[in-house]
Amino acid sequence: MSKISGSKMLLKCLREEGVEYIFGYPGGKVIPIYDAIYDEKKIKHILVRHEQCAAHAADGYARATGRTGVCMATSGPGGTNLITGIANAYMDSIPIVAITGQVSTGEIGTDSFQEADITGITSPITKHNYLVKNVRDLPATVKEAFYIASTGRPGPVLIDIPIDVQNALIDENTKAEINLPGYKPTIKGHLKQIKEAALKIYNSSRPVIFSGGGVVSSGAHKELTEFARLSRIPVLTSLLGKGSFPENDELSLMMAGMHGTKFANLALTETTLIIGIGVRFDDRVTGKLSEFAKNAEIIHIDIDPAEIGKNVKVKIPIVGDAKNVLSDLIKEYRIIRDEKGDAPRQEWIDIIRKWKEDYPVSYFTDTDSLKPGYIIEKLHEIVKDNAIICTEVGQNQMWAAQFFKCSRPRTFISSGGLGTMGYGFPSSIGAQFGCPDKLVFDIAGDGSIQMVSHEFATAVVNKLPIKIILLNNGNLGMVKQWQELFYNKRYSETLVRDCVDFVKLVEAYGGVGIRVKKKEDVEKAIKEAINIKNLVLIDFHIDPDENVFPMVAPGAPISEMMVLGKEKK
């Protein structure tokens, strides 16, 4: 019986979970683990420049691949730096496992150097967390952590490992058994409910499907598309639902909500039946809750029972995995349709087609200034469905969501629930590691990118050919937009015209910078960037006064949309 250290055991367990990459940063209380990593052949450790980006990279990896991402940091500040990344993954239900070092078991609670109660701190932002006090618990803990992170409603799990546990010896062949008596996610939906739903859907004259991140994470995009086409029901999505249904399809209404399309919001207002799948009826979509979908009944399909009835009243709840439930729903719906013929939907579809014609997502074209909508449309024209788009948070994110028409799941990666500035670039690092053959873009703003520009080093060192589409307007644009509209144009701390030369900045890290100020150079620059096998930042100097429209004012019903001055393109 040969014994190995807890650190070696940890890596062995991670290998068994199929981990390819650990995004991390060393420190005093994880040196034993890093010593084991020194000999590791299979798992590659990716050194980031700030722990927060390790968590975001693990998150981006998970979103792009569907596999669980792993990040690692030392005790104290290492762990606390992970927090934004963990909270981000929690809000968007992304499976990551965060591993932190901890002071030795004997020192816990004594406020020793670099000690922080990371399990206490992360309790409300993890699906579950562990403090491993004995090395014999380590194998089972790792197995449970990955199981919990990736099943049911996915989410982050943190494992805190004191340094003496990392050093303690354990029998190499210790069996890891999952023992979770309180954890049994419901996968299969209740068939009686599904039958009832199928009939209600069939009989509805103006139904819409509202698809969210749950459809992407359960891999139910094919089933969703099949069901929508079978039942001829228009589909609108949340931000995280982008990619769950092809946005160029005639049934697609694109994204709904605060900066959603006007036709999606009109459909949500006029519909008589919402079929919510893997969504949580978040305030950014519903607007003023008391005015939301007043004439509609709601069928809510979600794997998390706590989401059902949390924000809106639900007529038919179905707890289960989206893919599983949709498969059953397709079967049940088909039985009804085969018996009675297609449901009469043409009138509704015609109304929606008219809305789509009347209220396209648009920007002014009768100007020489560089419009972000134009840049993103061009980008889409060039890369089509063959790229992964990561975004930062703010105006850049909303423009990306409005103008980049997504057709495939896991190709639009954005911080939805937490709205984390500085998420896009590190997540693009994770996405590029997960999908080495894909083109990966980070659509960024000049505010967000400065929060994480140190990670240019990580990209260049690892030869990641990520392209940053920097929509540089010299503003903290989204807040400025609110100040313009609701705070009397009092631009408090949002004009950041501080002359950062982004081309030089990226060059300092060994990447390539391209500056674009004119519309006619956009296409050329994007094509040129794609051909460079290195990190490229394109610094687009966009119209600094361009705002994101349409927009629903905070607290207003989604039927009341502020639109672009002139609806034209």
Added chain:
Amino acid sequence: MNHIISVMVENKSGVLAKIAALFSRRGFNIESLAVGTTDDEKVSRITIVVNSDESSIEQITKQLHKLINVIKIQKLLPEHSVQRELVLIKVNTENKSRAEILEIGNIFRANVVDVTKGTIMLELTGNSSKISAFEELLKPYGILEFVRTGMIACSRGKKY
């Protein structure tokens, strides 16, 4: 309205903290809390009394279910369960009031658990209203210390 929730949890360190944190994060107040092991040493039972409306109690129950260490949750209805609290009350007897206090204690079937010159300690179990009534009657004599446990409750009959 007060609701009684019985939560069976894995008997591991940190579990109570997670439950308490969940209540505060979701904006619920715990009126009373009692924790103890059960006949299965791996399982603890937490009895929580929470004041809220029906839809909130449903949400908090669902959120509790999501905690990995929570095994089972039972909502106990007052009419279908037995509820008990235990109280220790130390009362002043300086004013030759011991006999009167003992009489009140007898009516309530309280036990005398400590007597000194000038003080008497009574132990009483019962539901909340019985204990509150007892407290009211003893107040005039001067309550020196008052310790009350959280409520524990058990469903009646075969239902469990």
